[in-house]
Amino acid sequence: MAKRTAGESVMTILWLGVVGYLLLTGLMFAFQRTLMYPAGQTLPEIEAVGLPGLSEVELTTKDGLLQRHWYVPARKPGAPTVVVFHGNAGQLADRVPKFSFFADAGYGVFFVGYRGYSGNEGSPTQSDLVEDAATVLNWMRDQGISPEKTVLYGESLGSGVAVQLAAEQQFAAVVLEAPFTSVADVAQAHYWYLPARWLILDQWNSLAKADMLRAPVLLIHGEQDAVTNVRFGRQLLDAIQAPKEGIFVPQAGHNDLYNFGLRERVTNFVAQTITVQ
Incomplete structure (x- = not known):
């Protein structure tokens, strides 16, 4: 058997590298929604x-x-209801302790349960999550909670849901925690060695909708955020x-913003946008 030349060995390695790269790219494309929406936990006892x-x-x-959601009505007459859209690794139960300060202030809080999360049926996609959120808002209107008394709170992935909704209709206020310009931008930053921007099915392009928002916006972001880099939050705010306000916390990362005394500042922002009777 003839020995391979050095050139043939190099070509073999190159071809194996190309095949491996294409295989990795194909796997990332095929399983992207599993990575984007790590859902499936069961719904705990309320x-x-x-x-x-x-x-x-x-x-x-x-x-x-x-779809199952959790809701605590406002205790103060005329107080707003805060609609919470959690992040991609969140669940109903772990968001109640984080956002119970809204209920402590007398506000209503509606914790949105995504499809595929917290034991809910279905599999998440961008269009489905936005459509499901619209169903929640329709239910709220049927209960007499008007958009003028509704605050949208979007956390990480949930910021994309909040922006999509706020671009279509004006609400009392919008709070965006650790938001992004688009999921495509975030994916490209993390997977710089892949054409990630062109593979994303659910783009969640908040930047394209940013100039359509009319409600006052509070944007909070940790400068040490390793998931959605703070530069994306700054670009979105710009x-x-x-009317807008940005709070950028130098020591905070992606999940620990509320360790830095933000509850009072967020509550004050909501209170300033709504006159509580």
Whole structure:
């Protein structure tokens, strides 16, 4: 058997590298929604979270799926209701302790349960999550909670949901925690060695919608955020034309912003945008 020349060995290595790269790219494309939406936990007992007045709301999506959400009504007459859209690794139960300070202030809080998360049926996609969120807002209007008394709170992935909704209709206020310009930008920053920007099915392009927001916006971001780099938050804030405020915490990362005394500042922002009767 003839020995391979050095050139043939190099070509073999190069071809193996190309095949490996294409295989990796194909796998990332095929499993991107599994990476983007790490969902599937079961819904815990609502009594276990210990928030007085919290109850379960069951809604049916347009495509016939049963979705469970949690809701505590406002205790003060005329107080707003804060609609919480959690991040991609969040669940209903772990967001109640984080955002119970809104209920402590007398505000209503609606914890949105995504499809595929917290034991809910279905698999998440951008269009489905936005459509499901619209179903929640329709239910709130049926309960007499107007958009003028509704605050959208979007956390990480949830910031994309909040921006999409706020671009279509004006609400009392919008709070964006650790937001992004688009998921495509975030993916490209993390997977710089792949054409990630061109592989993303659910773009969540908040930057393209930023100048359509009309409600006052509070944007909070940690400068040590290793998930959605703070530069994305700054770019998004610059693009927003509505009344806005940015809080950038030098020591904070992606998940620990509320370790730096933000509860009072966020509550004050909401209070300033709504006159509580």
